[in-house]
Amino acid sequence: DTGVSQDPRHKITKRGQNVTFRCDPISEHNRLYWYRQTLGQGPEFLTYFQNEAQLEKSRLLSDRFSAERPKGSFSTLEIQRTEQGDSAMYLCASSTSGGQGADTFGSGTRLTVV
Amino acid sequence: DAKTTQPNSMESNEEEPVHLPCNHSTISGTDYIHWYRQLPSQGPEYVIHGLTSNVNNRMASLAIAEDRKSSTLILHRATLRDAAVYYCILRDRGSQGNLIFGKGTKLSVKP
Numbered sequence: 001d002t003g004v005s006q007d008p009r010h011k012i013t014k015r016g017q018n019v020t021f022r023c024d025p026i027s028e029h030n031r032l033y034w035y036r037q038t039l040g041q042g043p044e045f046l047t048y049f050q051n052e053a054q055l056e057k058s059r060l061l062s063d064r065f066s067a068e069r070p071k072g073s074f075s076t077l078e079i080q081r082t083e084q085g086d087s088a089m090y091l092c093a094s095s096t097s098g099g100q101g102a103d104t105f106g107s108g109t110r111l112t113v114v
Numbered sequence: 115d116a117k118t119t120q121p122n123s124m125e126s127n128e129e130e131p132v133h134l135p136c137n138h139s140t141i142s143g144t145d146y147i148h149w150y151r152q153l154p155s156q157g158p159e160y161v162i163h164g165l166t167s168n169v170n171n172r173m174a175s176l177a178i179a180e181d182r183k184s185s186t187l188i189l190h191r192a193t194l195r196d197a198a199v200y201y202c203i204l205r206d207r208g209s210q211g212n213l214i215f216g217k218g219t220k221l222s223v224k225p
Contacts, residue, residue, distance in 0.1 A: 004157075033212050042201060042215030043158065056211060091157050093213075100146050100205065103213060105157030 004106035006092050012112045013082055020078045021109045025094030032075050033103065034067055035091040036060065043091055049075060050097060082113045118202045123220045126192045134187040134219055136202030141182050144207040149176065149187050151198040152218070158201065161187065165207075197223045 005024040013019050025032050030051050035043035046065070048056045051072035061067075064082075069075040079086055089110050095103040119137040126132040138147065149161040162169055162176045164185075169176040175188040189196055201218040 035212070040217070042199075042217055043213075045212035045214070048212055093157070100148075100163055100207070102160030102163075103150075103158075105159065107155070108157050
C-alpha cells in the first residue's frame with residue numbers, strides 16, 4: 001500500500017467552472033476526512049465519512065461543495081461554480097475507527113481559481 | 115476539543131536537539147496529546163501521541179508534564195529534513211472525528 005493518494009496534485013480552473021478531486025485512502029481504513037488549507041494556516045476540517053456514510057460536515061462546506069464515498073472506498077470532492085476564495089490546498093486523510101491511531105494524509109490537491 | 119498554544123516559530127542548528135513546547139492548560143482527563151508535522155508541499159504527517167506517560171518512537175520523544183497542562187516534543191538530533199510546521203493537537207479518547215489544527219510552530223533548521 002502506498003498510502004493515501006490524491007489526484008490531481010494541481011488544478012488551475014477559471015472562476016465559475018466545476019472541479020472534482022479524488023482521494024484513494026489506505027484500503028483497510030474505514031474513516032476518510034477532507035480538509036482545506038490556505039497559506040499560513042493549519043488545515044481546516046470540511047467533512048468526514050465512516051465507510052460510505054457522510055457523518056459530519058463543517059459549516060465551511062457550502063452548498064457548492066459536495067463529497068461522496070461510494071461503496072466506502074475512494075472519495076470525490078466536487079466544487080461547483082468555483083470562486084477565487086476556493087483557491088487552497090485540499091487534503092484527504094484516512095484512518096481506522098477506534099483507538100487513537102494515526103491519521104494518514106495525502107499530499108493534497110492544490111486548487112488555483114483564476 | 116481543547117485548545118493548544120505553540121510558539122509561531124523556532125530555529126535550531128543541525129544535529130542539535132530541539133524542544134518544541136505546547137501549552138494545553140484546559141486539557142481534560144480523556145484528551146490525548148497528538149503531534150503532527152507538515153513538510154513543505156506535503157500533507158501533515160503523524161509524529162507521536164501520548165496520554166500521561168512520556169513516549170518514544172523512532173521519530174521523536176514526547177514529554178508530558180505531570181499536571182498534563184503542557185508537553186514538549188523532542189527531536190534528538192535535528193536534520194535539515196526536520197524543517198516543517200509542527201502541530202500539537204488534543205484529541206478526546208472517545209473522539210471519532212476530525213483533528214483540529216492550530217497554526218503550529220514553524221521549525222527552521224540551520225546547517
